Amino acid sequence: MFFRSRAGFLTLALVPLCAAAAGCAPKHAANGVPRIGMVTDVGGLGDRSFNDSAYAGLLRAETELHAEGTVLQSRSAADYAINMTVLANKEYDEIFAIGFLMAKDVADVAARYTKRNFAIIDAVVDLPNVTSVTFKEEEGSYLAGALAALTTKTKTIAFLGGIDIPLLRKFEAGFAAGARQIDPSVKVLVKYTGSFDDPAAGKELSGVLYDQGADIVYVAAGKAGLGAIDQAKRRSDVFIIGVDSNQDGMAPGKILTSMIKRVDTGVFRVCQEAVAHRKRSAHLVLGLKEGGVGLTDFHYTRSVVTPAKIAVLAKLRTAIVSGTIVVPSTREGLASYTRLPL
Amino acid sequence: MPYAFVRGRAFRDIVIVLVLVFGVGSIAMLLAHVSPLVAFGALFDGAFGTREEVAETLVQATNLLFPALGIAVAFRAGLFNIGAEGQLILGGFAAGWLGAQLPLPWYLAIPMVLVAGALAGGVWGAIPGFLRARFGANEVIATLMLNVVAVLLATYLVNGPLALPGSGASETPSLPHAAQLPDLVADSRLTWAFPIALGLAFVLRWMLQRTVFGYELRAAGDAPEAAKRAGIDLRRTAFVAMALSGAIAGLGGATIVAGELHRFNTGLSPGYGFIAIAVALVGNLDPLWIIVASLAFGVLQSGGIAMQAEAGVPRDVVALVTGLVIIALAGRRVVAARRST
DSSP states (O other), rough: HHHHOOOOOOHHHHHHHHHHHOOOOOOOOSSTEEEEEEEOOOOOTTTTHHHHHHHHHHHHHHHHOEEEEEEEESHHHHHHHHHHHHHHTTTTTTEESSSSGGGHHHHHHHHHOTHHHHHHHEOOOOOOOOEEEEEEEHHHHHHHHHHEEEEEEEEEEEESSSOHHHHHHHHHHHHHHHHHHHHSSSSEEEOOSSSOHHHHOOOOOOOOHHHTTTTTEEEEEETTHHHHHHHHTTSSSSSEEEEEEEEEESSSTEEEEEEEEEEEHHHHHHHHHHHHTOOOOOOEETTTTSSEEEEEEOOOOOTOOOOHHHHHHHHHHHHHHSSSSSOSHHHHHHHHHOOOOO | OOOOOOOOOOHHHHHHHHHHIIIIIIHHHHHHHHHHHHHHHHHHHHHSHHHHHHHHHHHHHHHHHHHHHHHHHHTTTOOOOOOOOHEEEEEEHHHHHHHHHHOOHHHHHHHHHHHHHHHHHHHHHHHHHHHHHHHHHOOOHHHHHHHHHHHHHHHHHHHHHTTTTTTTTBBBBOOGGGSSBBBBSSTOOOOOOOHHHHHHHHHHHHHHHHHHHHHHHHHHOOOOOOOHHHTOOOOHHHHHHHHHHHHHHHHHHHIIIIIIIIIBBBOOOOSSHHHHHHHHHHHHHHHHHHHHHHHHHHHOOOHHHHHHHHHHHHOOHHHHHHHHHHHHHHHHHHHHHHHHH
């Protein structure tokens, strides 16, 4: 049969390919333009939140630092490592992994590509060629909790999280601590949707929280937040507090404020270090002080957020920045948190 | 009704594939407003440009080679196994879960992880094999459906009973170093999975061409009526072929977990089990030609992402071309089978 005669030829054809795998010389990035790669998580661009914010940071690096940016979107978790590997092979100067879901993949690829630099958002990977960027979400959430406690009429507010993991508990603890600082008698309800991509669950659970008496729900649950906003639109005298990017305009007047997480700032900072060929930071922690988190300008809710409330928030902000207030980032920390007389 | 798979003129298949890849690919690139020369340049540069890129191409080829070999075994027995994706995922799950549980020295850990993957994939392949053998249930539908069940089952297990506290990702704990397949090329993800897959292809070719079981399997696929009259137990052959097919795909999943990801993640496959159908058909269901086909599709897979990064052509072009290859080659086989019966 014709197969037999070709078997030898096949084996021969394989040999040069394997030899090529062992012998080619690596190429170098052309013309000195810094090249920055970014791998999105499965949320992808257009999520109006986390990934879009990271992309904004990359665009800023393109205009201000004259870098060349490339984004590879991930369809499944398998794409994380593959996309990073492709960018590492293409000699990118910095490779961003957007999201804690990629922590293990970054650790894996970075350990194999020791000459490349990587950065991960929202997780800490302890390798010499990885810059970890994390945020003090608890500090921004603290201000959100304080504002909610100042605004609630039912003396009940609520936190609706995505998945019950340490990252989300930072939001929860900060929010509850901020409310306690303003008024310890305000009740803080807590629920988790169990995922970041289920608007129906967000709608249902925010409804439950409103029915239980909360009139302000702080939602940190990715796309589930869209369902919660939908729920708030159908009710009167209730508010949502948005998260990650400025979501205030998505339901004007219904979103009290948004706790903005400046992923773009984090991305841009790392790009600056990469372009300047400075020694990369091992871990960038961005809080209120660094402009990494904060509330919006209350553009649509000025009637509710009075100058008096804004003054209180400014005072709290100063106290956090100066270190007078240390915001708890865990449930244990929250349990032992006592309000400070200001 | 058993399928009579007519295995045919490899040359015509290759022409079809080349026309689809370069012809349709070019049209898609033009629609994305990129010169096909630039885009294909980026694709091949991304696949072969550097030592590391060749290594990544071989990684992708390996990931396709395992399920393609599994599919070929079933197809040669006349069974249209399109459940390789699910078999691969469950194989990966078994490997990842078991591998993370037991601290063993490498010479026990690595075989255990690989065998666990093969067993899990084998069981998942054996289910439609049993249904086919016992009740004559159509294996196309059973395997297709079981893909969904496999993903949901693995997702449930890693998020439910086996969930890691404090992790938001749908995955098992990391494998200890001893259970990880060693790297083959520095600065790449290429591991010993590649030579294992090559070896497996040669073993399968020997099995199909030189053993009694291989003969029975081919006879059951090529001429089921004649095989039956010659005393070959078609039910047994169907069951064993499906179990073996699933085991090979499951082994592939185990090598992805033990070699590349070092943990099981529910999203470990970007559709290897489906692309592998095209690989198996382009390889004319012959294990050695499938090696060549898997290298070609490995080029498309690794180069496709580089093409997206460097030339801005969405890598959906690659998915489009792969899908058309499946339709063209599988379609031609069905037409040929109709004519012959």
